[in-house]
Amino acid sequence: MAVIGGGIAGISVAAELASAGVRVVLLEQEDQLAYHSSGRSAAAFLESYGSPEIRALTRASRPVLAGTGDAAAETSLLSPRPLIWLAAPSEAEELSALLEAEPLLRPATDAEVRRLCPVIRPGWAAGAAIEPGAQDLDVAGLFQHYRRRALAAGAVLQTRAALMSGKPDGKGWVLHTAAGEIRADAVVNAAGAWADQVAVRCGVEPVGLRPLRRTVAIVSAEVSRDWPLVCDLGERFYFRPEGDALLLSPADETPTEPGDARPEPEDVALAIERANEATTLGLRHVRTSWAGLRTFAPDRNPVVGEDPACPGFFWLAGQGGYGMQTAPAMARLAAATVLGTPTPPDIAAEGLDPQRLAPARLRP
Secondary structure, eight states: OEEEOOSHHHHHHHHHHHHTTOOOEEEOSSSSTTOSGGGSOOOEEOTTSSOHHHHHHHHHHHHHHHTOSTTOOSSOOEEEOOEEEEEOGGGHHHHHHHHHHOTTOEEOOHHHHHHHOTTBOTTSOSEEEEETTOEEEOHHHHHHHHHHHHHHTTOEEEOSOOEEEEEEOSSSEEEEETTEEEEESOEEEOOGGGHHHHHHHTTOOOOOOEEEEEEEEEEEOOOOTTOOEEEETTSSOEEEEETTEEEEEOOOOEEOOSSOOOOOHHHHHHHHHHHHHHBSOOOOOEEEEEEEEEEEOTTSSOEEEEOTTSTTEEEEEOOTTOHHHHHHHHHHHHHHHHHTOOOOHHHHTTTOOGGGTSGGGGOO
């Protein structure tokens, strides 16, 4: 089995497949794993964030992340940090719908919001909601958990192995890579922003994935480490403490080509402008900034499963900005698809219909 892509999607499904007794080689184009989006995550676990399918996958991932489920992390990778959603007057109906759909959220008064985060300008938001059970997520710890599992189960992790081309030969797949020729029974396409390109190189029709640039900056500010994660419901900004500074984003989604994403100064400036409008922080000095790629299918749900037109070619792509918090459930679901076994019962119990993620839904 060849897994293409060394981010969290690739390493987690490699670990699951190898643990099931499958011989796995993971192929990563860079000289290190998790170089792109997986190494640039904002590191939050939010059960109220994303589509119903994303929320189901997030709930099903919590036991592993909390260190309590089967094949769980050795210690909990989660630490409490509540989430506050702030809604503008025009977003009142959207806020009500979110509160109705997500029982983990509850309404919050302006006074309660300012008690949790005193720098929010009084009256700036027309409404707010709190997810008390939101968490920070140890991204590096999660990646290393799956890396250790994969290696312990015998998976081979090959860097500097960009895929040039691949084709089925009647016995499996022949892959031509920068590290030489690889033969595999099947292929799992977990290449993130490059997943459509990988498909084309294997003679498979792409599914219409769109990489979108997301900018993050660390800005000097007088902060309390106990402040929550604060998000604008219209996705114009979010921020949270980062040590003795503030992690801040304009929540941008700029279409771009797959590559090594770099922050644009105007996006960093926009993040500061929006945060200064909503708070009394008076942000100015940027310590550092970076950008990552969030890759979405047209319906913004992940793509998980065997390609309907190409047996032996499996997708695990389009995680968008939810890849870390859904990784445990996504990897188990993808592995079950590859192995031809039923959807894991705990994932099915969350109400997830795997057909909502299957690549067939994106075909004409």
